[in-house]
């Protein structure tokens with residue numbers, strides 16, 4: 064079997080991946096806080112998780128992929144109030160939108176998708192245990208994690224304690240023993256969501272949610288924890304501290320995988336810059352597979368720059384791949400193994416640019432008439448969620464401003480009738496009319512097919 068190598072953020076090196084149990088690989092990814100539509104930055108993390116879990120499923124007999132939903136958060140409370148809707152209405156709606164957008168992107172769903180609000184008891188138990196063990200303390204209705212109680216705090220993100228305390232992201236509060244201490248539990252006002260606890264009615268801090276849910280569904284020790292590089296500190300550092308302190312002798316995640324950020328037109332995406340893009344914004348202008356391919360154009364640890372030209376270029380690349388499949392005709396790839404070079408590229412820390420270069424080589428051979436290469440192309444593409452359509456459907460594409468499929472079919476029928484009646488002038492006029500609207504007709508032995516330019 065090809066050895067998978069991953070860059071582990073904690074070891075700061077590319078290391079061979081050795082699962083705790085080769086019969087069952089366990090992966091946890093931080094999921095969305097559900098108060099708004101998912102954007103391209105979210106999508107990059109989700110796509111990295113998708114490629115990683117698809118590959119793991121190729122390599123190992125069983126994979127459990129857990130990705131949570133954070134459905135209690137002050138951002139949610141504020142947005143629901145601003146929208147004049149209940150928290151439940153907002154979180155149900157945005158969770159459904161998140162699922163719909165990821166399904167549209169050909170993402171495989173997680174095996175388990177726990178919601179924070181369904182796991183409050185687990186969080187309360189963990190917090191109580193951390194207090195018992197001297198790693199947390201109660202102060203003015205809050206429970207705080209005592210960073211000083213955990214000597215290896217900072218080891219994951221590589222920050223030392225002074226740097227952490229000096230950091231602008233550390234919230235200073237009079238009840239903290241140490242400015243770096245972070246909230247495990249906080250009191251709720253009557254208007255805020257809350258649950259009864261030994262420390263009064265309140266709600267969990269964000270970090271403890273993931274510690275509790277990963278423990279409940281994957282155990283004290285599991286294989287891979289992933290997310291965007293923006294989560295490395297403080298979120299993942301704090302998850303690690305909570306879990307290792309709560310379960311002495313445990314290892315928590317054995318490998319930490321972090322994807323780099325995504326830029327839009329060379330700039331950090333932000334609503335104030337006006338380059339903020341949701342998944343829906345992009346899919347309104349380009350096909351799903353083009354967006355997937357564009358996102359795979361950089362290895363996940365490199366910064367990725369999204370541009371509309373890049374999306375168009377990805378679409379043209381897919382035109383080439385689909386043309387290669389079309390040239391080969393019907394292909395049966397059931398049970399076909401992955402080409403070694405393609406698998407090796409993915410196993411090299413998910414080197415998707417190299418994997419795409421392999422797809423190009425297969426397409427070149429397929430276009431030259433090599434049917435085996437076309438089958439390799441199809442099985443490889445589908446492994447990473449590409450080439451999921453029939454070539455004909457791909458080339459028909461989406462109507463956009465052009466004529467609908469029904470209009471095209473009606474004109475093709477009219478043209479056929481004109482030809483039968485030997486009215487070749489009318490038949491040619493119809494062909495030209497469609498051509499001017501971006502639709503090309505091709506007459507073959509089994510009738511007329513069409514494609515959009």
Ligand SMILES: [Zn+2]
Pocket residue numbers: 092093094273298302
């Ligand atoms: Zn998390």
